[in-house]
Amino acid sequence: MAELLRWKQEKTRKPLIIRGARQVGKTWLMREFGKIAFQKTVYVNFDHNSQMEELFSIDLDTKRIIVGLELYCGHKIDPKNTLLIFDEIQEVPHALTSLKYFNENAPQYSIVCAGSLLGVALHPGTSFPVGKVDFLDLYPLSFTEFMQAMGKDQFVELLEQGGFDLATTFKHEYINLLKHYYYVGGMPEAVQAFVQNKDFGEVREIQERILAAYEQDFSKHAPNEVVPRIRMLWNNIPAQLTKENKKFIYGLIREGARAKDYEMAMLWLIDCGLIHQVHRISVPRLPLKAYEDLKAFKLFIVDVGLLSCMVRLRPDTLIDGNTLFQEFKGALTEQYVLQQLKTLKGLEPYYWTNDSGNAEIDFVIDTGRDVIPIEVKAEVNLQAKSLKVYHEKFEPKLSIRASMADYKREGWLLNLPLWAIEKVGKMTEK
DSSP: OHHHHHHHHOTTOOOEEEEOOTTSSHHHHHHHHHHHHOSEEEEEEOTTOHHHHHHHHHOOOHHHHHHHHHHHHTSOOOTTTEEEEEESGGGSHHHHHHHHHHHHHOTTSEEEEEESSTTTOOOTTOOOOTTSOEEEEOOSOOHHHHHHHTTOHHHHHHHHTTOHHHHHHTHHHHHHHHHHHHHHOSOHHHHHHHHHHOOHHHHHHHHHHHHHHHHHHHHHHSOTTTHHHHHHHHHHHHHHHHSSSOOOOGGGTSTTOOHHHHHHHHHHHHHTTSEEEEEEESSOOSSGGGGEEEEEEEEEESOHHHHHHHTTOOHHHHHHTOHHHHHHHHHHHHHHHHHHHHHSTTOOOEEEEOTTSSOEEEEEEEOSSOEEEEEEOSSSOOOOHHHHHHHHHHOOSOEEEEESSOOEEETTEEEEEGGGGGGHHHHHHO
């Protein structure tokens, strides 16, 4: 919301596209923004909307389109105090192209759009308004936002202020919340249900419904020949994350499978915001992008709660920490950390392995000034052989080990509790 309010104040603002997977709250956010910041809102959903399809297909004259929208909503549109919301904009590609003309010829209108399948639903012959729109990425709730939703604002404030001595005193509360987050995740509907009823069964039903909706999207929007591969790739990710070496291997989807068989399927899932691809870097030098190895990568899904649903993790397994949980703990923990890093603005995570493959750093981030390695431990086991190998070779100013152990700084090594991983954002600012 703060980002949207800042966008409203910009003198040279462009139409804004909110990107994100289905069910992460894009529609709610746009409508709420309209209520808070504008006198009137005109909401247009392009899904199965033949009237709008016709309006935008004649030509892209912004004056004519505004008159059409006024007829559609039944009142005059005053650009000073009206927010125009275009939802599911990818369903009418000409509407997407029109944003270029709104930016150039009618910049006085405040337009916010959302689309879950922007990258994949562009029809041939329509052009994306490159350079003529602003973007905002929306993800599931982070752990901090989950704590706020659970009414634990004081716990969040304590971490914001860096009060680790006091936070450590209450670490069992943080750990308990984190275990709940591993199960519930950050999909708004699942979080809201859990906050209201504390019913794990209800949360699972919601997550299963969301996963079923994603499966329907595969059939509805993807090219027919790619659909089976999308399904196989999507359903294979949990097994790949449970491996010791989490590098994605095509041959594990189906024997003999090769990259070219599944590249389209993977791009489709990335474009939908359903998976995150984290590339290996060969050398941790600035900028990391220049050193990425395009052939080696790990895949994570959009939400840790959906991952725990896909592997059918039971709540008692998670909360009591019994042996079944041990098998999935590494996968859930790494998924959780990646998910939090993705919400930190300006940080693009990579990972590093040495050439022989016997040392791996789970995540490496580029702050613009420094490269910071982050090793993830699911427990309090603090053996950090890979981190030592990395430190001896590259001598970073700061290395972070994220684990269930308490906060502690020892020279170059910072032990950061998993429940405080979002503090990485503040640390990198320093």
